[in-house]
Amino acid sequence: MDELHNWLALASVHGLDGLKYQRLREHISLAELVKLPASTLRNIGLTERQAYLLAHEAMPKAQSALRWLDAAQNHHVITYADVRYPSVLKQTKQPPLLLFVKGDPQLLSQQQLAMVGSRQPTPTGRKVAYNFAAELTQQGYLVTSGMARGIDSESHKGALSAGGLTIAVLGHGLEQVYPSSNKILAQTIAEQGALVSEYFPDVQARAEFFPQRNRIVVGLSIGTIVVEAALKSGTLISANLAAEYSRDVFAVPGPVYSPQSAGCHALIQQGAKLVTSVADIVEEWSFFSQSCLKSSIEEEKSTETDLFARQLLANVGDEVTAVDLIAERAGLVIADATIALLQLELAGEVAAVPGGYIRVRSA
Numbered sequence: 001m002d003e004l005h006n007w008l009a010l011a012s013v014h015g016l017d018g019l020k021y022q023r024l025r026e027h028i029s030l031a032e033l034v035k036l037p038a039s040t041l042r043n044i045g046l047t048e049r050q051a052y053l054l055a056h057e058a059m060p061k062a063q064s065a066l067r068w069l070d071a072a073q074n075h076h077v078i079t080y081a082d083v084r085y086p087s088v089l090k091q092t093k094q095p096p097l098l099l100f101v102k103g104d105p106q107l108l109s110q111q112q113l114a115m116v117g118s119r120q121p122t123p124t125g126r127k128v129a130y131n132f133a134a135e136l137t138q139q140g141y142l143v144t145s146g147m148a149r150g151i152d153s154e155s156h157k158g159a160l161s162a163g164g165l166t167i168a169v170l171g172h173g174l175e176q177v178y179p180s181s182n183k184i185l186a187q188t189i190a191e192q193g194a195l196v197s198e199y200f201p202d203v204q205a206r207a208e209f210f211p212q213r214n215r216i217v218v219g220l221s222i223g224t225i226v227v228e229a230a231l232k233s234g235t236l237i238s239a240n241l242a243a244e245y246s247r248d249v250f251a252v253p254g255p256v257y258s259p260q261s262a263g264c265h266a267l268i269q270q271g272a273k274l275v276t277s278v279a280d281i282v283e284e285w286s287f288f289s290q291s292c293l294k295s296s297i298e299e300e301k302s303t304e305t306d307l308f309a310r311q312l313l314a315n316v317g318d319e320v321t322a323v324d325l326i327a328e329r330a331g332l333v334i335a336d337a338t339i340a341l342l343q344l345e346l347a348g349e350v351a352a353v354p355g356g357y358i359r360v361r362s363a
Contacts, residue, residue, distance in 0.1 A: 002031075003030070003031070004066070004077060004079070005059075005062050005063075005066065006030050006031055006033075006034045006062075007030065007077075007079045007080075007081075007097070007098055008058075008061070008062035008065045008066065008077070008098070009034045009054065009058035009059055009061070009062040010030065010033065010034060010054065010058070010097060011079075011096075011097040011098045011198075011200075012053065012054075012057070012058045012061040012062060012065075012200065013046075013050050013053045013054045013058060014050070014053070015047070015050060016046075016050065016097055017094045017095055017096060017097055018080040018090065018094075018095035018096065018097055018354075019093075019094070019095065019354060021080060021097055022354045023045075024044065024045070027044065028044070034054065034058065036054075036055070037055055038051040038052050038054075038055040038056070039051075041054055041055060061200060064200070064201075064202065065077070065100075065200055065201060068100075068174075068175070068201040068202075072102075074102055074103055074104075074190060075100075075101075075102055075174075076100070076101040076102075076105040077098055077099070077100055077101070078098060078099045078101060078105055078108070079097070079098045080095065080096075080097050080098060082098075084105050084106065084108065084109060085099070085108075086108045086109055086220055087109075087342065087345055087352035088219065088220060088221075088222060088338065088342070089108075089216065089219045089220055090352055090354070091219075091245065091323060091338075091352070091356075092215060092219040092245055093215075093244075094215060095219070096198035096216065097198075098198070099196055099197070099198060099216075100173070100174050100196070100197050100198070100199070100200070100201060101194050101195070101196050102174045102190045102194065102195040102196075103189065103190045103191070103192075103193055103194030103195055104165075104193065104194050105194065107142065107165055107167055107193060107194050108167070108194065108196065108220065110142050110165075111141075111142065111222055111342065112141075112142045112143070112144040112167065112220050112221040112222065113136060113141050113142070113143060113144065113221055113222070113223050113224070113225060113281075114143075114144045114145065114217050114218050114220070114221035114223070114224040114225065114238070114242070115129060115132070115133060115143055115144070115145045115151065115152070115155035115224075115225045115227065116145060116146070116151065116152065116214070116217065116218075116224060116225070116226055116227070116229075116235050116238045116239070117129060117150060117151025117152070117155075117226060117227035117228045117229055117235055118150050118151055118227075118228040118229055118230065118233065118235060118260055119148055119149045119150040119151075119152075120149075120150055120260075121150045121151050121154070121227070121228045121260065122228065122254075122258070122260055124254070125150075125151060125154075125227055125228035125254070125260060126150070126151070126154045128227050128228075128252055129151045129154035129155045129158060129227045130154045130155070130157060130158035130161070131158060132155075132158065132225065132227070132252075132278055133154070133155040133156070133157075133158030133159040133162075133164075133166075134158040134159065134161050134162040134164075135162070135278040136159070136164075136278055136281070137158070137159045137162040137163070137164025137165075137166075138162050138164070139278065139282060141164075142159075142164070142165050142166070142167065143155055143156070143158070143159040143164065143165075143166045143167075144166070144167040144168075144169065144217055144220055144221050145166070145167075145168060145169075145217060146168065146169055146170070146171070146210070146213055146214065146217050147168035147169075147170060147182055147185065147186065147189070147195075148179075148210070149179055149181070149182075151227045151228060151235075152168075153182060153185060155227075156168060156185060156189060157185065159193075160188055160189070160192055160193075165192060165193045166189055166192070166193040167189075167193055167194050167195075167196060167220065168186070168189050168193070168194075168195050168196065169196045169197065169213055169216045169217045169220070170195060170196065170197040170199075170213065171197075171199070171205055171206075171209035171210040171212065171213035172197065172199055172203055172204055172205035172206070172209060173197060173199045173200050173201040173202050173203035173204070174195055174197050174201050175201040175202050176202075176203075176204060176205060178205040196216070196220075197213075198212075198213075198216065210234060211234060211237055214234065214237055214238040214241060215241050217238060218238050218241045218242040218245065218247060219241075219245060221242075221247065222247055222248070222338055222342075223242070223247055223248040223249070223250060223281070224238060224239060224242040224247060224248070224249050224250070225250045225251075225252070225275070225281070226238075226239050226249065226250065226251045226252065226263070226264055226267060226272070227252050227264075228252070228254065228260045228261060228263075228264065229260070229261075229262075229263030229264055229267075230259055230260060230262060230263050231259070231262045231263050231266060233263055235263060236263050236266075236267070239251075239263075239267055239272065243271075243272075246323070246324065246334040246338070247338070248273065248284070249267060249271075249272040249273070250272060250273050250274075250275045250280075250281055250284075251264040251265075251267040251268050251272040251273070251274060251275065252264055252274075252275055252276065253265060253268065253274055253276070312326055312327075312330045312332070312337060312340050312341060312344065313344060313349060313350070313359075314330075315329035315330050316344075316350050316357050316358065316359045317358070317359055318358060318359055319358065320353055320354075320355045320356050320357070320358055321356045321357060321358070322355060322356040323337060323338060323341065323356055323357070325356070326341070326356070326357065341357055344357075345357075348360060
């Protein structure tokens with residue numbers, strides 16, 4: 001519990017992420033770091049504000065978070081060093097230092113598809129999001145979104161309607177529900193999936209938190225589906241992040257003159273895959289659809305690794321190798337390489353580390 005207390009103290013300081021922690025850890029342990037005076041913290045790279053917060057205000061916030069953790073059995077905290085921390089999220093530029101989870105934390109390590117779109121969708125957009133999510137769930141996919149009004153909420157509802165699991169990443173603490181109209185939806189997701197946030201449980205929703213939340217939605221997922229989006233919208237931020245992370249982007253087209261579809265059309269022009277049905281996604285990911293989404297992690301470890309994974313294994317060594325370099329060596333697109341590396345990691349043959357992967361040598 002002392003170590004978790006230290007993690008919480010560090011995470012209470014805005015602007016410190018997993019990669020920055022890794023750089024600090026090269027010089028000092030976590031236990032030593034949280035005990036340093038503000039002057040020393042500034043000398044090792046923290047800003048004046050960060051140094052003050054860690055030295056003077058972090059411990060009470062950590063205590064408050066621990067009380068939240070103890071309040072219910074379905075409350076969890078997953079630190080950057082936790083084996084449950086999703087490896088695909090570590091491959092992003094600003095992986096959160098830890099995640100607060102209300103629900104099943106094991107779901108975060110399952111392969112996910114993000115669904116994003118307008119907060120004010122057309123009736124057709126709502127129907128598409130709901131039906132796509134329901135069908136994706138029936139195909140064995142796990143749907144992840146942000147529980148905002150509109151497309152996000154319809155995606156969660158569609159997944160739940162089909163008896164599936166869904167993850168909602170929130171732009172505020174887990175003691176809050178925003179929008180308040182989603183109170184029942186949030187409760188259902190906590191029971192049949194997971195609510196996730198990088199923000200401390202008592203943190204209120206703020207406008208600037210939602211773009212930050214989006215990086216986690218797409219960071220947890222190996223592909224992002226955009227249902228409806230205007231040309232200037234937060235949804236396009238999510239799509240651009242997905243492309244930046246080398247994850248597939250799928251866009252649903254709409255009427256030519258509809259401003260709600262203009263963003264999707266722009267994404268398609270920029271190289272996103274046009275999809276009009278779930279079958280289009282399954283066809284794109286024929287390898288992925290045959291993988292072990294419906295089986296347990298234990299079953300995955302005992303099965304034969306796919307041919308793609310075998311190709312990659314020959315290109316991972318004892319030194320850290322970036323995902324894009326591994327994919328290039330194996331002659332695979334990055335999306336297929338990411339999926340295969342996840343299989344290899346579950347099989348215990350490679351390990352995700354900052355900067356890429358290394359080979360795990362058996363005794």
